[in-house]
Amino acid sequence: MxxxxxxxxxxxxxxxxxxxxxxxxxxxxxERFSTEQWLENPAQRYKMVDDLIESQILIGKTKDEVAGVLGQPNLRSPEERDAFAYSIGEHPSFFESKREMLVITFVNQKVDEVTLATE
Structure with a gap:
């Protein structure tokens, strides 16, 4: 037929x-997020960051729990903006790429928001 x-x-x-x-x-x-790859290869974190944000696995975790999953942050913000920032490496690009960081914002000592921000 x-x-x-x-x-x-x-x-x-x-x-x-x-x-x-x-x-x-x-x-x-x-790339799927894995703590081992995140800690072992900081320059390749940009490959996992989308999965980390979309899965929302950090929402509701404490600072100690986040440090256990992602390691110590590259930057800690002042107390008025209670947040951690992690470098995610640079995306390969033909153009000048903007350096991005993973920013984790805490409210009442728990993760409230996970976003990307340019440096």
């Missing part, structure tokens, strides 16, 4: 398959 598709159906099928393939490749090559 031969399936006959109209031109518009072929175009739609092409874009659907392209979407599936691209999402699969993104998922396949995205």
């Amino acid at each position: 031969i399936l006959k598709l109209k031109r518009l159906d072929k175009i739609g099928l092409f874009f659907f398959l392209a979407f599936i393939v691209s999402m699969s490749l993104i998922w396949l090559f995205e």
